[in-house]
Amino acid sequence: MAMKAAAIKLKAAAAPSTGFRALLFSTSRFPFNQPSPAQKPPPAEPSTNLFVSGLSKRTTNEGLRGAFEKFGNVVDAKVVCDRVSGFSKGFGFVRYATLQEAEAGIKGMDGQFLDGWVIFAEYARPRNPSPPTQNGASNGFSSTNFR
């Protein structure tokens, strides 16, 4: 009947008078500080191996090495590329001869430009050793032990 319509009208008429609503929101604090202890810690322990991200997809191993060689003796420099497409994944690794050089490399190259991109250099995490045929056999057997 007409009562329904009246109720709706009443509800619509109960518009918030300016002031109260803003007060409620102003007192509410956003969860800016997460109580979770699993915050990602600053990445890296010192190592001669460096992880370089933010690379341009045109940057190659030589470009990477050339940029980091100015701060130390680069033993190895590699841009990680997709195995099938061959395109760069946009990050790579640089290995220095000493930790001092690695430190100098980070301080010298982190936040710098390379091929038009800002790159980030940090210590690389230890990697899973899974290169096959490291000692001839990775399954415990070897041809010298097998008859």
Next chain:
DNA sequence: GATGAGCGT
């Protein structure tokens, strides 16, 4: 591949 966070065939 269109400027995109990440830890390596």
